[in-house]
Amino acid sequence: xxxxxxxxxxxxxxxxxxxxxxxxxxxxxxxxxxxxxxxxxxxxxxxxxxxxxxxxxxxxxxxxxxxxxxxxxxxxxxxxxxxxxxxxxxxxxxxxxxxxxxxxxxxxxxxxxxxxxxxxxxxxxxxxxxxxxxxxxxxxxxxxxxxxxxxxxxxxxxxxxxxxxxxxxxxxxxxxxxxxxxxxxxxxxxxxxxxxxxxxxxxxxxxxxxxxxxxxxxxxxxxxxxxxxxxxxxxxxxxxxxxxxxxxxxxxxxxxxx
Amino acid sequence: xxxxxxxxxxxxxxxxxxxxxxxxxxxxxxxxxxxxxxxxxxxxxxxxxxxxxxxxxxxxxxxxxxxxxxxxxxxxxxxxxxxxxxxxxxxxxxxxxxxxxxxxxxxxxxxxxxxxxxxxxxxxxxxxxxxxxxxxxxxxxxxxxxxxxxxxxxxxxxxxxxxxxxxxxxxxxxxxxxxxxxxxxxxxxxxxxxxxxxxxxxxxxxxxxxxxxxxxxxxxxxxxxxxxxxxxxxxxxxxxxxxxxxxxxxxxxxxxxxxxxxxxxxxxxxxxxxxxxxxxxxxxxxxxxxxxxxxxxxxxxxxxxxxxxxxxxxxxxxxxxxxxxxxxxxxxxxxxxxxxxxxxxxxxxxxxxxxxxxxxxxxxxxxxxxxxxxxxxxxxxxxxxxxxxxxxxxxxxxxxxxxxxxxxx
Numbered sequence: 100x101x102x103x104x105x106x107x108x109x110x111x112x113x114x115x116x117x118x119x120x121x122x123x124x125x126x127x128x129x130x131x132x133x134x135x136x137x138x139x140x141x142x143x144x145x146x147x148x149x150x151x152x153x154x155x156x157x158x159x160x161x162x163x164x165x166x167x168x169x170x171x172x173x174x175x176x177x178x179x180x181x182x183x184x185x186x187x188x189x190x191x192x193x194x195x196x197x198x199x200x201x202x203x204x205x206x207x208x209x210x211x212x213x214x215x216x217x218x219x220x221x222x223x224x225x226x227x228x229x230x231x232x233x234x235x236x237x238x239x240x241x242x243x244x245x246x247x248x249x250x251x252x253x254x255x256x257x258x259x260x261x262x263x264x265x266x267x268x269x270x271x272x273x274x275x276x277x278x279x280x281x282x283x284x285x286x287x288x289x290x291x292x293x294x295x296x297x298x299x300x301x302x303x304x305x306x307x308x309x310x311x312x313x314x315x316x317x318x319x320x321x322x323x324x325x326x327x328x329x330x331x332x333x334x335x336x337x338x339x340x341x342x343x344x345x346x347x348x349x350x351x352x353x354x355x356x357x
Numbered sequence: 358x359x360x361x362x363x364x365x366x367x368x369x370x371x372x373x374x375x376x377x378x379x380x381x382x383x384x385x386x387x388x389x390x391x392x393x394x395x396x397x398x399x400x401x402x403x404x405x406x407x408x409x410x411x412x413x414x415x416x417x418x419x420x421x422x423x424x425x426x427x428x429x430x431x432x433x434x435x436x437x438x439x440x441x442x443x444x445x446x447x448x449x450x451x452x453x454x455x456x457x458x459x460x461x462x463x464x465x466x467x468x469x470x471x472x473x474x475x476x477x478x479x480x481x482x483x484x485x486x487x488x489x490x491x492x493x494x495x496x497x498x499x500x501x502x503x504x505x506x507x508x509x510x511x512x513x514x515x516x517x518x519x520x521x522x523x524x525x526x527x528x529x530x531x532x533x534x535x536x537x538x539x540x541x542x543x544x545x546x547x548x549x550x551x552x553x554x555x556x557x558x559x560x561x562x563x564x565x566x567x568x569x570x571x572x573x574x575x576x577x578x579x580x581x582x583x584x585x586x587x588x589x590x591x592x593x594x595x596x597x598x599x600x601x602x603x604x605x606x607x608x609x610x611x612x613x614x615x616x617x618x619x620x621x622x623x624x625x626x627x628x629x630x631x632x633x634x635x636x637x638x639x640x641x642x643x644x645x646x647x648x649x650x651x652x653x654x655x656x657x658x659x660x661x662x663x664x665x666x667x668x669x670x671x672x673x674x675x676x677x678x679x680x681x682x683x684x685x686x687x688x689x690x691x692x693x694x695x696x697x698x699x700x701x702x703x704x705x706x707x708x709x710x711x712x713x714x715x716x717x718x719x720x721x722x723x724x725x726x727x728x729x730x731x732x733x734x735x736x737x738x739x740x741x742x743x744x745x746x747x748x749x750x751x752x753x754x755x756x757x758x759x760x761x762x763x764x765x766x
Contacts, residue, residue, distance in 0.1 A: 151698055159698050159728060185398060185765035186731045187700065201625070203578070211507050213482040216583045220626040221655035224663065228698040268656070340436070345471050349576070350518050350526060354468060357431075357442055 126246025126258045133282035134241050140312050142168045142342035146335045151229050154326040159184075161227060166355075167238075168342050174198050175238040176347040180355045181227075191356035193347060194219075196238035205349055207356040214349050223268025230298060230320040230329040232268055235289075244272075254279040270294045280305070283313035291324075298322050308338050391434060398429040399766040406759045408546050413754040416543040423450040438468045444511075448502070454542030454555070455501040461511045473518040478511035481530075483574065483587060485621040485630040486647040488669050488688035488708060492617035492632050494589045495572060497536040504547060504737055505719075510536045525577025532570040535560075535592040535610065546755045551606055558596050561611045561639070568592050568612070581624050587617040597640055600747075611638040626653050630669070643674040649688070661696030667706070685711045699725045713743035729766070735759040 120128075149161040162182040169175055174196025181190045189209030196202050202219040222234040244260035251257070256276045262269055273288040284302055291297040304316030318331040345351065406421040425448040433440040444461040464477025481495040495512055502508035515531040537555050541548040562568040570591025577584055593613040601607055615636040622629040628651040635644050649669030657664060669688040690706030703722040710716070718738040725731050735758070742753040 153698070184725060184728045185400075186725060186763065188398065203623075211482055211509075212480040213484075215485075216578075216621055216623050216628070218623055218626050218628065218653060221653065221663065223659075224656035225661040225696050228661070228696055228700065268659075343470075344522075345520065348520050348526070349578075350473050350520055351468070354437075354440075354466065354473065357440075357462075357466075 122248040123246060125248035126260075127241075129248065129256050129258050129276055129278075129282065130241050130244070130246055130260070132278075133276055133284070136281040136283075137312060138169075138171070140169055140309070140338055142166070142338070142340055142346075144335075144337045144340050144342070145314075145333050148332045148334070149227075149229060150330040150332070152328040152330070164355075166340075166342060166346060168344065168347050174202070174240050176344070177238065178347055178352060178355055189356040191352055193349065193352040194237065195347075196240065198240045198242040202237065205352055207352045209356045212353070212357075214353060220266060222264065222266050230322045230325075230327055231331070234262075234264075234267055234269075235300070235320070249273070255285065256282075268292065269297070281311070281313050283315075296323055306336070308336060312338065393432055393434040396429075396431045396433075400427040400429075400763050401425070401766070402427070402761055402763040404759065404761040406546075406757050408755055408757045410754040410756055412546065413751070414548070414550050417546055417548075418451055418544055421451045421455075421546075423448060423455070425449075435467075440466050442466065450501075452501070452542050452545035454540060454545055457501065457539060459499065459510055461509075463511065471520045473516075473520075475514070475516040478513050479516065480509050480511065481514075481516070483585060483617065483619060484632055485583070485619050485628075486632045486649060486669060487651070487667060487690070488649075488706070489632075489647050489671050489683050491634045491645050491647055492585070492587060492619045494587070494594055494615055494617065495530065495532070497538055497594050499539050501539040501541055501545065510539070512536065525575060528572075528574040528576070530572040530574075532572065532591060533567070535566040535568060535570065537566070537610070538594070538596060546757065547752055549606065549751045553606070553608065557608075559609045560592060561609055562592060566592070581622050583621045583623070585617070585619040587615075587619075589613070589615045589617075593636075593638065597638070599640075611640050613638045626655065627651070641675070645673040645675075647671045651692075653692075656696075661694075663692075663694040663696060665692035665694075666690075667692065671708075683708065687711060710743070710746075713746065714741040715743045715746055715749055716740045717749075729764060731763045731765075733759075733761040733763075735761075 144164070144166050147163040147165060149163065150158050152158050161184065164180045164182065166178045167175055176196070177194050179192050181187050191207040193205045194202055204217050204219045206215045206217045207213070208215065223232050225231070226233055226236055243263055245263060247259040249257040249259055254277050256278050258274050258276065260272045260274055268291065269289050270292055271290050274284055275286040276282045277285050283305060286302065287300040288296060289298040289300070299321050301319045302315035302317070303319070305313050306316060307313055314333065314336055316333050320329045322328065402425040404423040404425065406423070408419050412419065425446070428445045430443040431440060443463045446461050447458040448456060450456050460478050462479050464475050464479045466473065466475045482493055483495070484490050484492040490506060495514070496509035497512065498506045499508040499510050500506065512532060513534045517529045519527045537558060540553040540555055543552050560566065560568070568591060572587065572589040574585060574587040591612065592610050596608045597611045599607045613636050615634055617634045618632070620631040630650065631648045633646045636642060647669055649667065651665055651667045653663055653665040655663045667688070667690040671683040671686045671688060673684040675684065686708050688706060688708045690704065693703040695701040701724045703720070706719045708717045718740060720736045721733070723731060723733045738756040739749070739752050742749050744750060
C-alpha cells in the first residue's frame with residue numbers, strides 16, 4: 100500500500116515535471132533519443148556518389164568511400180577516400196571527432212605520399228566545392244549544439260539547434276526528427292550568420308539496417324542563395340565489416356590512399 | 358622509337374606484376390575474402406618549359422617541349438589488407454638526361470591488426486616543412502623532374518610498421534640498394550657549368566650501391582602535437598661535392614648517419630612547424646634546421662576562398678656548400694585555394710637569402726577542366742643571384758615558365 104502511494108506520487112511528479120519541461124529540455128531530450136536510437140552500430144563502410152549541380156544545371160561528379168568507427172566515450176572516427184576525379188584519386192582524410200573541442204584531422208596526398216595534419220578550424224567552408232560544409236559532414240555529437248523544441252507535426256518533431264562553436268557558419272539549424280522511425284532526420288534547414296535561410300537538406304530513400312539503424316540513401320542539399328545543389332547518393336552500406344581502431348590510423352590512411 | 362621501348366617495358370612489367378601476383382595469390386587462397394579488385398589508371402602529360410633568359414652554358418636550349426606517362430596499377434584482396442601497387446613513369450624531353458623512366462612504386466603490402474609490411478619499390482615521405490625537405494631521406498630525388506625536389510625515385514625496401522596504442526608508430530626500414538640522383542644533361546638548364554654524369558659519381562662505401570642500409574622512425578601524436586624522430590644509416594642520398602684546387606668538381610655519395618626531428622603543432626588555424634637534422638660522415642658533419650608557421654584565413658568570402666600565409670626560416674651549417682643553397686634563408690609564401698568545383702589553387706612564394714641579394718620567386722597554379730583534364734602553370738624566377746653563391750650562381754639565367762596539361766584515363 101505504502102509502495103503504491105509512493106509510486107503514485109512519483110507518477111504525478113513525473114507528469115507535473117513533464118509538463119513543466121522547457122522547450123530547451125525537450126529539444127535536448129529528442130537529440131539524445133536520436134543518438135540513443137543509433138547506438139551500437141559499431142562500424143560501417145559505404146560508397147558515395149556526389150553530384151554537384153550549378154545554377155545552370157551543369158553537373159560534375161565525385162566518387163568517395165567512407166569508413167566509420169563508432170566510439171561512445173568520444174566522437175566517432177572516420178576515413179574518407181576519393182576515387183574520382185582521377186587527378187585527386189587516392190586523396191584521403193582521417194578524422195577523429197571530439198565531443199568537446201576541435202577535431203583532429205589528417206590529409207593524405209598520394210602524389211608525394213605525404214600525410215599532413217590539417218587544421219579543423221575551417222568548419223563553414225565547402226567540402227570539395229560542394230554545398231556541404233565540413234561541419235555538415237562531420238559526426239553529429241549531441242554536445243555540439245544547444246537545443247529548443249519548436250513544434251510537433253504528425254510524427255515529426257521540429258527542433259532548433261544552435262551550434263556551440265562560434266566558428267560555425269550557422270546561427271541555427273531547424274531539424275525534423277521522425278519519432279516513429281527511430282528519430283531519424285528527415286530534413287534540416289540551415290540559417291546563415293545573418294539568420295537568413297541558406298540551405299535545405301532533405302534525406303530520402305531510408306532503409307533499415309540490422310533491424311535498428313536507419314540510413315538514407317540520398318542526401319539532397321539545396322542552397323537557396325546561390326541556387327546550387329549537391330546530391331549525395333549512398334550505396335553498398337556494410338555494417339558487418341568489424342572495423343577497429345587499427346583501421347583508423349595514419350598508417351591505415353596511407354594504405355587507403357595508395 | 359621511344360614509344361616502342363616503353364611499350365616493351367610495360368608488357369614486361371605487366372608480366373612481372375601478374376606473375377608476382379599469382380604467387381602471392383596462391384598463399385592468399387586460404388583467406389576468407391578472395392575477392393580481388395583491380396584498378397588501372399594512366400596520366401598523359403604534355404609539358405612546355407620556356408627559359409626566357411639567354412643560357413649561361415654551351416649546349417643549353419631555351420624551349421623544352423616534353424611528354425610524360427604515368428601508368429598505375431593496383432590489385433587489392435583480403436578486404437584491402439593485402440595489395441600489389443605499381444606506379445610507372447616515363448618522360449621524353451629535349452634534354453637527353455631528362456628523357457628517363459622509373460618504377461616509382463612496385464610493392465606488395467600486407468596489413469594485419471597493428472602491423473603493416475611492405476616489400477618492393479616504394480615512396481616514403483617524412484616531414485612537415487614546405488620549402489625544404491631536410492628529414493625526408495628514404496627516397497632519392499629525381500632532380501631532373503622538378504626544381505622543388507619533391508619528385509622521388511622508387512626506393513627498394515622492406516618496411517615494417519608497428520602501431521602501438523600508447524607509444525605511437527614505429528617504422529623499420531631495410532634498404533638494400535642505393536639509387537643515384539638524376540642530373541640534367543648538356544642540353545639541360547638548371548645545371549652546373551660542368552655537366553655531371555649520374556654514373557660518374559662514386560661511393561665512399563666499398564659495397565657501392567649494394568651497401569645494405571637501415572633506417573628507423575618513431576611517429577606519435579598527442580593532442581595538438583605531431584612528432585617524429587628518425588635515424589638513417591647508409592649511403593647518403595645527397596652527393597657530397599668537393600671542389601678541387603683546379604676548379605674540378607669531385608663528387609661522391611658518402612656513408613652517413615642522419616638523425617632527424619620533425620614536429621608540428623596544430624592550434625586553431627595555426628600550424629607551427631619544425632624540422633631539424635644532424636648528419637655525420639667521415640668527410641663532413643653538419644646541423645640544419647627549418648622552422649616556420651602556416652596560418653589559414655578560411656572561407657573569407659563565404660564561398661570557400663581560403664588564403665594561407667606561410668613563413669619559414671632555413672638554416673644549414675654547411676653554408677655555401679649546401680646543395681640546396683638554403684643556408685640562411687627566409688621563405689615566405691601564400692596558398693590560395695578557391696575550393697571550387699575545379700579545385701583551383703595558387704601557391705606563391707619566395708626564398709630570400711638573409712646575407713646576400715639572392716632571391717628565388719615561384720608561382721604554381723592548377724585547375725581541373727571537365728573531369729579528366731588538369732592544367733598547371735609554374736614560374737621560377739632567379740633574381741639578383743649573388744656571384745658568391747657557389748650553387749645558385751649556375752642557375753642565374755635559368756628563370757622559367759612551365760605549362761603542363763594532363764589527361765587522365
